[in-house]
Amino acid sequence: MKVFAENNYIFNLLSEAVSEGILVVDKDHIIVATNNNADQMFGYDNHELIGQRVDILVPEPHSKNHGQHVDKFFETNKSGKMMVDRLLYGLRKNNEKFPVKIDLYPFVFHGIDYVFALIFDKTEISKRDLQIKELNEHLEKKIKTRTLELRETVAMLQKEIKRRKDAEKTIKLALQRERELSELKTKFLSLVSHEFKTPLSGILTSATLVGKYKEASDQERRDKHLTTIIAEVRHLNSILTDFLSIERLEKGKEIYNFTKFSLSKVVNEVVYNANMLLKNGQQINYPHNIDEVVIYQDEKIVTLILTNLLYNSIKYSPEDSEIDITFEVGQAGMVLKIKDHGIGIPEKDQKHIFERYFRAENALLNQGTGIGLNIIKDHINNLDGKIYFKSKENEGTIFTVELPIDNRILLGLK
Incomplete structure (x- = not known):
């Protein structure tokens, strides 16, 4: 020191x-x-x-x-x-x-x-360090808060974007549906106009000619034209029935009426009416051993199914050909088959055959609305049944319908 x-x-x-x-x-x-x-x-x-x-x-x-x-x-x-x-x-x-x-x-x-x-x-530096630490902590909290707010905002934006996309998709679907409905309306009006015009022209022509055949010797001619008038009126009635069925099915207003009825009664009536539409040489083969068969189903729908399929077979089969109707009736179900040797359904059109207003390429020159098969398929689905077919162009078609029937009702067991 x-x-x-x-x-x-x-x-x-x-x-x-x-x-x-x-x-x-x-x-x-x-x-x-x-x-x-x-x-x-x-x-x-x-x-x-x-x-x-x-x-x-x-x-x-x-x-x-x-x-x-x-x-x-x-x-x-x-x-x-x-x-x-x-x-x-x-x-x-x-x-x-x-x-x-x-x-x-x-x-x-x-x-x-x-x-x-x-x-x-280091006092001042420590104070500054403390301030910096506090500022950093404050900044971190602020960042966390802002990040959370940003995430919430992003989530809200994503929801809003999704909502708008969904709304846009809904609008597009609605516009597309509106265009489809407009096209269907135009097609429907054209179809109705065409389908009604042909039979009405036939009715008018036949009615006019009947008035000219006044002699007793003209009775055969009068009967021929009266038969034509009856057939065309029935054809018009069938078209109107189809259109009304579409409306009821779309609105879910179709009510099924299940009753016990004779299968032969339905078959005979349908075949009798179909005979007026037969071409030269055409023949309908149907079972005659079903007089005792009673089933429990909706008689009107069974008649509609058989009529639609049989009329199509007649329409799309050539002259001098046979159409076969067969039935298999069991305890729980009934199988109906209608076989023809007609023009058949092209393979590329088969997947569309039950679509409304669709008509196969080879059937466009024949009269038809393209709604019959669509209607009966909807009815069959509603009744828990099935409809399917096998077809080859220019060789013919076999339509098969499976419908449930409950024979316990007939036996009084239910």
């Missing part, structure tokens, strides 16, 4: 030019020199620290072991190397703790070991 006192002027001159605090400590832990910045930093008057143990600048609990650290430092740091960047806490005269960073430089002066300590007051 005496050495530094004798050279105090030079030390002060050099140390006061440094903005950080400077302490010089000897091997006995005694402070031998300070600069004004170090005195002010620790709250002491100028040179008040000289002669004091360095421990008084170290807060509890570190001050108890501080001497051991100093001794160890002197023992292990004799190479003149600098020990840098130790972040500690200092203790001011008023017992206030504050953060410091200390760089230590061991040196030897006049054969005596010393430590030169360069002290940085």
